Amino acid sequence: MGTPRPAVHRTMLAVDVSGFGARDLSQQRAIRHGLYEALRSAFAECGIEWTDDWDGTYHEDRGDGLFVLVPAGVPNSRVVSALPHALVGQLRRYNAMFTPQAGIRLRAAITAGEVLNDGNGVMGDGLVLAFRLLDCEALRAELKRRPGVLALIVSDRFFQDVVRQDPGCDPDSYRPVAVDVKEVRGTAWICRPDHPRTPPEPGRTRRTPRFAVPALTVLLAVPLFCDVLLGTPPASPPCPDSVQLNVLASVEKADVVRGLAADFEEGTRGPDDSGCKQVDVHVAVGPSARTAAVLGRGWPDGDLAAAGPEPHVWLPDTRWEVQEVRNTLTGGGRADVALDDHGSIAYSPLVLGVAPGRAREQEFRWRDLAAFRPLAPVDAGESGAGLAAAAALLRSELGVTALGRTTLHGPGVASRLREAVLRTAPTPTDVCPAADRAVLASEKAVRDLACLKPLYPAEGTLHLNHPFISVRRPARPNERRDRVVGRFLAHLVAGPAQEAFRQAGFRDREWVPQTHEGIRPDRQPELAVTVDPAAVRAAWAAASRPTGLVLAVDGSERANRLADRITGQVGAHGEVHRLDFSPADLGEVVERAVLAHGADLPIVILSGTTPDAAPQPAVLAAPVTVFSVGFAARACSAVTQLGAFRASYRGDCFEEQDVDRALDLVANGLWGSHG
């Protein structure tokens, strides 16, 4: 397991929990967790970061214990003096929460030697020695005889080279013991960091009895033989808890990401089937407008119920959405959330899906879009793909390269935005099998609609660039999770995952699609357009308002012409109720309209004359919206009837003779996004 590594000289620490096998499984689990925590914290106290890589604190689990390689460059004296003391402190803290039976008492061995990884595992003399020392009877007896949480043993070589030379390592607190375990015979040195031994009084040296060594061998041999004879397999130790990773994906990617996340989870298990899952991935899906708003607020607790758990990885359809959130965060002066863009994991161009019979070629021009109406309805707030479709429609209608607050506001724009919306159908229905409408969507979405074939824009199109965004909170760093995020990214850009994206209908990071009928393999040129998502969404939503309205016309020629134009702009997206009145009855028009059609519909009054305001009838209780167009000069001044309407109700009054401009003004009132 692992990448082969050439031999290096490293110092290593091996630990073994005393009496591990005797506990029940839930205790074993808790102990393993506590052990890892204690080691991590102890290393941190000594200024050594706990990592998983070979050059850092590479470590491998041994069920009831583990070994750790100390990074090169850490002075050995620190390893043998500061580290054990820090470890004692951490273990004591852990044990304080438990009864003595449930606490951790550790045997530890420190050696130095060559280690290498031959591709199947780590090996080396120093490692073998460390484990032999760990198992020796003297160390076990030491922990049995005296209380305390840690018994440390070092090899003779280590003692002579490191400990003896440095008074700071307190060499006098060590006592020599004889070791004879398998191929290791000789002397080693035991120390109790939490119960230092008083130096022996001169003249009272301990002498190991002569029969100790053979007795040791026999004693050690017996349990080994017994194990082999009984053939009991080692008990599988329980799993440490897995890291929680929350992923927020766009609607289009939800299925493929869920599958890849499950594969990723399984892949974090150990080599055999009984390995432990190291990561728990939760994949959520949310509408892009809400995601952008909540992320821009820092994903506060108050939004959790509605928006779901805080994401650590965000997979939107487009980078515009990411920029939008970044702008909101900086605008609000927030630094509690940081977004990092790690590149695209897939691509999808925006295409037009049409019924196979409707186009001979595989291309279309944006200006000919009207020929394919009706298009399926576009929702700019649901996803980045919807946003791109709305942006494409707005761009082709307005002919601008920047879609933002300035270009999407104002009287001239609203009626043209409305024209763009009118290209789409008012209500969503199933596109297949009827294939009675065209769909402006991502290539993946069109491919999923098997009854349509994709047409590609000749001049270029908008790209959905599917970025991988990691969401960090600098105030609450979590290095374990950051590493998992990195592994997840690596998983998504690796061969098998990219193949999964292709199979799902996306293009991979090299823009290569799966070979499929109707799909053009080449990369589409990108239209140069800047998109302000919030402005586009607001403009599109305003222009899409399903408006029924009451059209009050006084019968003049200009009013009739304008009325027809307005009716055309309502189109199939609303109902127009016509109300004809004579100029003398202008004062009662609003009342009549509300009586006939209720107060919810806006009332548009087109009047060629300018009568004075009649004595005011009672102002209607419900809020009514009235837009008036007066073709005469000063038609909206305060003393006139239309001016009185403006004063009493919502809406506005326009003095405009030119029908086109009048239409723009009314459209802006009905379908413009304001602010």
Added chain:
Amino acid sequence: MARHRWLLWVLCLLTACTVHATDPAHEGRGRITFVDSQDLSSGRVIKQRVDEWNQRASRREQVTYVPMPRSTDAYRAQLMARAQDLAGARDDVRSQCYDVMTLDVVWTTEFAESRYLVPLSRGEFGTDRFLPAAVESASTTDGRLWAVPWRADVGVLYYRSDVLTAERADPPSTWQALEGMATAFGPEYGLAGYVGQLGQYEGLTVNALEAVWAHGGDATGLGTPQAKAGVGMLAEGLRKGWIPQAVLSYDETASLREFLEGRALFMRNWPYARSVLEASPLKGKFGMAALPGHGALGGWNLAVSRCSAHQATARDFIRFLAGDDSQRVLLEQAGYPPTLRPLYLEPDLNSRLPHLAVLRVAVEKARNRPHAVHYDKVTRMMQGALHNCLRNPEARDAEMDQLSWNVAKALSGR
């Protein structure tokens, strides 16, 4: 000298054994955050309880209530993410701790064993007054208590009382009797015999375990004849037709709709359905009884997070929420079954809520789903195998043997 050394050793030993390193947060008091799955009860009773506390408590010990996503997976994902972020965090970050967490009975062990919770004292919370099964869901095998049971939930049987009265039959107390009535009366009245939750999700685990328990089996021995008989009964019911095939895709909402619209004779569901039925045209025509056999225990426990800096306030708040007064209010105004046993015996409550007696029988008999640190993995395993057993009865023996082995492995911690 030797004698003194011996005394010194004894003293050292005694000190080591008796002095505990206490965490100052254990006695800390201050503002706390309380999280719970979104309160869908009419009248938002839980929010009211929090407001009640905030009125009476000092300004220092105010509680902020944060409702969490409704979906179980999403709620759990958020709790885990926050707990992991704050494990070992600096003090200034601890204010983002969810001090009091409401945990589903099936996650409590997992959070405890991941050391995100603070152990609680049984004496301090009077656990002997709570339902034993609920307390068990909040304890680990070493006997320590990690949460206080708060709201209980248990599978119950709903039946068409008008039909049973007309047939002069009492609600069935065995599955055999239930099957008998379903096959006899169902066709006669044009009703499906029995509807439950056999779709491939958590509901299936619950329904299947209830059947297994009723036949003397257990989740730890799914390969035994008893367990297979339990699942076999459901499969047979589907084959014979007194359980409609459609039930294989039902969840709580779908089965309730069938029963509410008058198309089923028996329904297995949770207590919440009772108030929905009371407000429907079926009012007066349905009854609620304990399931034949043991119902599955559901519900929620209250726990203190290890990251909390104000654990004394947290414990007091838990005592308030899980106390007699609050549980009474939650029962009467929101219909949440209490976890305190004495409440089920109060004459006052029983006279106002006639169904309380049935609830009592059901909760006292309730059993826990298997204790597992990775419960979600265990239940997914069970759902897949069990759904296949129900769709393909010939596969039952092989599936359940394999499932039994897989579950044993998963329960051992893999």
